[in-house]
Amino acid sequence: MSDLNKLTIKEARAGLLSKKFSPQELVADCLSQIKKLEPKLNAFVTVNEIKISEADLAKPLGGIPFAVKDNFLVEGIRTTASSKVLDNYIAQYSSTFTSRLEQAGAIIIGKTNMDAWAHGSSTETSDYGPTKNPWNLGHLPGGSSGGSAAAVIADECLAAVGSETAGSIRQPASWCGVVGFKPTYGRCSRYGVIAMKSSTDSPGPITKTIDDAALILSLVSGHDPLDATSIDEPSWVKPQPLSTLKGLKIGIPAAYFSKETQADVKNSVMSAVDTLKKLGAEIIELTDILDPKYSIAVYTILQRSEVSSNLARFDGIRYGHDRSFFGTEAKRRIMLGTYSLSAGYYDAYYLKAQKVRTLICQDFDKQFQKVDAIIGPVSPTTALKIGATEGQSMFGELQDILLEPSSIAGLPGISIPCGFDKIGLPVGLQIIAPQRREDLVYQIAKIFEDNTDYHTRRPKL
Amino acid sequence: MSSNVITDDQFQHIAKLSRLEIKPEESYIKDQLSEAAKYVDVLKELNTEDISPTFQVNHKKNVFRDDVITPSFTQSQALSQAAKTKDGYIVTSATIKK
DSSP, X not given: OOOGGGSOHHHHHHHHHTTSSOHHHHHHHHHHHHHHHHHHHOOEEEEOOOOOSOOOTTSTTTTOEEEEETTBXXXXXXXXXXXXXXXXXXXXXXXXXXXXXXXXXXXXXXXXXXXXXXXXXXXXXXXXXXXXXXXXXXXXXXXXXXXXXXXXXXXXXXXXXXXXXXXXXXXXXXXXXXXXXXXXXXXXXXXXXXXXXXTTOEEEEEEXXXXXXXXXXXXXXXXXXXXXXXXXXXXXXXXXXXSOOTTXXXXXXXXXXXXXSOHHHHHHHHHHHHHHHHTTOEEEEEOSOOOTHHHXXXXXXXXHHHHHHHGGGOOSSSSSOOGGGOOHHHHHHHHXXXXXXXXXXXXXXXXXXXXXXXXXXXXXXXXXXXXXEEEEEXXXXXXXXXXXXXXXXXXXXXXXXXXXXXHHTTOOEEEEEEEEOTTSOEEEEEEEOSTTOHHHHHHHHHHHHHTOOGGGOOOOO | OOOOOOOHHHHHHHHHHTTOOOOGGXXXXXXXXXXXXXXXXXXXXXXXXTOOOXXXXXXXXXXXXXXXXXXXXXXXXXXXXOSOEETTEEOOOOSSOO
């Protein structure tokens, strides 16, 4: 058999268990796709040219090749967060997320490119050069988990790991046409993931199908004593799929469509709304949701503040290079954070933003009294062109306007493919639910995927 | 949030607090900081007088663990990534003048 790299996890597991092919062949096909496409895509920072002797197929992910975002520590493998500060860093331990994956049998075949330190929504600010969007090499993959999303749609791996602080799983998933599942804050441990904005950092899967994402989530979630903010629940259990959405109320916020929303994005999302309506959902327009512009401001202050603290530890003494290796983007963020936390400005910036965060959480509580889940576009646009971030110091914040509110409130959300624009770039639909209601996100995404075929399309490479 | 313009002195002070060296060709960062400060000005529109802050969305506090020693790094693991080591210690630059 050939092209085993094109399989989903579910298909590959069936093939492995029925001995149609071996785990060695599966890994070899992924590595050969990487070799073929990397000169064009640059989705990986480090490729782990692993030669496996055997795989424990009894395990739920036994033999499955994964790509992991380069801000997850994997013991013995170089981990850079796409920053030259960590160019020489070999991880001394593994993140809980990737150790649970490996315990479940996953094989890590490489570390994927990202915006340096996850600061951005383009993967253009990587110190290792931008990743290209597999659908059109002149366009960006989104970010910060852009390498992971590109690697999945380009079939360089079967599934990937990403992390989201405000959009970094969902936005690249949308721009690359794959599934990106951001769990409730605290559902998946942050231990061993290089900290960015610790109060919203949420690791999660990026996959070809919703069932693959749900399988991964069920294996890596659950309380971790090594992360004090991890929620006190056992691992998440995938619910039964629904055969109809009858009885379910889904809200669509008027404020999530603006003059910046591209017509093709709006049309694809509205056609997804029709599909959900046909499947039985009652669609309710949410006219009084808090304007997402406030989330940009809250996110900007809190992200910069937490970054200035989290990046203080990189001094080149215990690991990595010294602070002169930071790029401009990181310097800018560290400095704004230092400013907003400094004496005389703390109340006006940091504390004010934390109070507005309360208003954002309360607003979602109010909306979820009217509806079970909220849907909308992931991004106002499809993938922008390479170079779009130049001179745009607020690029990421403005791109992620529709994702920041739910991230700030710690809600679970997903991006699933729901259409294509007129030049063939994918459009993503986001589904948001109350905290710890990944079951609803899964059920709505699953029935949508079962009734559409956007997730089956692949770029010509 | 009265003034959004960051002065040269403030800029230098912030760089010092951040332990960052800003090269002359990066001085445009100063204007970008002012620009970002402008973006956050919209928060003034919202009344937060009786609102308490949300520092943490899953409302956990004081998470303790038992005071029990668990396996951790060996000395060689802990030192493996340090730029300079001597006699089992990490070498740093002097913090006290001789």
